[in-house]
Amino acid sequence: MLAQQQIDDFERNGYLVVDELISIDQVLEPLKAEYTDRLRTLCRRWSHEKRMPLAAASGDFSQMIMAAVDAGIDYFQPLDISLPPGAIQAHTPFHAGPAVFDLLTHAPLLDAVESLIGPELTSNPIQHVRVKPPLKSLMGAEVRPHIVATDWHQDRGVTLEEADDSRMVTVWVAVTEATEHNGCLQVIPGSHKNPMLPHCPASGQLHIPTSEFNDSDAVALPVPAGGAVLFHPHTIHGSLSNHSEAIRWSFDLRYNVTGDSTGREFFPSFIARSRSAPETEMRSAHTWRQMWEDARATLADDTPVKIHRWEGEAEVCA
Numbered sequence: 001m002l003a004q005q006q007i008d009d010f011e012r013n014g015y016l017v018v019d020e021l022i023s024i025d026q027v028l029e030p031l032k033a034e035y036t037d038r039l040r041t042l043c044r045r046w047s048h049e050k051r052m053p054l055a056a057a058s059g060d061f062s063q064m065i066m067a068a069v070d071a072g073i074d075y076f077q078p079l080d081i082s083l084p085p086g087a088i089q090a091h092t093p094f095h096a097g098p099a100v101f102d103l104l105t106h107a108p109l110l111d112a113v114e115s116l117i118g119p120e121l122t123s124n125p126i127q128h129v130r131v132k133p134p135l136k137s138l139m140g141a142e143v144r145p146h147i148v149a150t151d152w153h154q155d156r157g158v159t160l161e162e163a164d165d166s167r168m169v170t171v172w173v174a175v176t177e178a179t180e181h182n183g184c185l186q187v188i189p190g191s192h193k194n195p196m197l198p199h200c201p202a203s204g205q206l207h208i209p210t211s212e213f214n215d216s217d218a219v220a221l222p223v224p225a226g227g228a229v230l231f232h233p234h235t236i237h238g239s240l241s242n243h244s245e246a247i248r249w250s251f252d253l254r255y256n257v258t259g260d261s262t263g264r265e266f267f268p269s270f271i272a273r274s275r276s277a278p279e280t281e282m283r284s285a286h287t288w289r290q291m292w293e294d295a296r297a298t299l300a301d302d303t304p305v306k307i308h309r310w311e312g313e314a315e316v317c318a
């Protein structure tokens with residue numbers, strides 16, 4: 001559990017950095033191994049399709065990512081731990097492996113979240129992997145916040161209205177060390193005391209215009225591998241560009257109080273912790289993956305999925 005001082009810091013600043021939260025041996029190493037296998041399978045397929053050289057499939061994780069970047073292949077969605085917004089097909093790829101489930105249900109992580117929003121916790125389906133290559137290796141056209149720097153926003157802005165009162169925490173986990181140089185998070189301390197601010201959908205990302213807050217208050221949050229940043233849904237945050245020579249890899253996970261809306265009810269959530277009814281906790285990685293597969297089957301070829309409310313009509317977006 002968090003110490004009272006950490007809880008006080010979170011309440012005052014709207015975020016908390018915990019340098020050692022995730023077990024490297026029990027969680028991060030198996031997660032990296034699972035991702036390496038997954039990406040190797042993808043690279044073999046891409047090379048079979050003549051989209052990349054076969055040799056690319058024998059590299060390590062980072063080399064395979066760089067080979068995909070060089071080949072102009074979009075590796076993001078097949079590695080992500082959520083389905084995408086927009087049109088979903090019967091075979092839209094995603095990754096919901098057992099090592100990801102072990103991260104989502106890692107006891108020290110749930111303990112920290114429990115310290116902030118109490119003992120009845122639902123794993124919220126707004127969850128992503130971000131594997132960000134060196135900026136200089138990318139074509140200028142890439143704008144997605146899963147690949148390049150993330151613009152200023154509040155996580156409340158990436159849910160639908162139905163979750164505006166949900167008690168929620170974001171847990172951002174560093175798989176590789178995150179530094180100012182390779183694109184760590186940055187936050188505006190104390191900004192969680194704001195209401196939700198207008199978000200503008202421009203240039204491929206949602207952003208809060210800098211007329212709405214003081215971006216000179218920004219604080220960068222370097223975190224070692226296995227560390228995490230916890231933050232409030234109204235905390236204004238974004239991330240820096242990866243100016244290093246190596247990939248920068250993180251997961252961002254969210255938890256809400258069970259019974260509150262997740263903000264994406266068409267994607268599956270599950271009870272990650274319940275002190276009052278422990279038998280309701282999800283224990284099966286297989287069932288979790290099946291829930292995502294079922295959601296995909298239901299949504300396939302249906303109305304495209306909408307994940308936020310912003311149409312760019314706010315005056316501040318002009």
Ligand SMILES: O=C(O)CCC(=O)C(=O)O
Binds near residue numbers: 150171237250
């Ligand atoms: O890692 C990033 O670039 C941004 C992450 C983010 O916005 C989040 O975790 O909510």
Ligand SMILES: [Fe+2]
Binds near residue numbers: 153154237
């Ligand atoms: Fe965010």
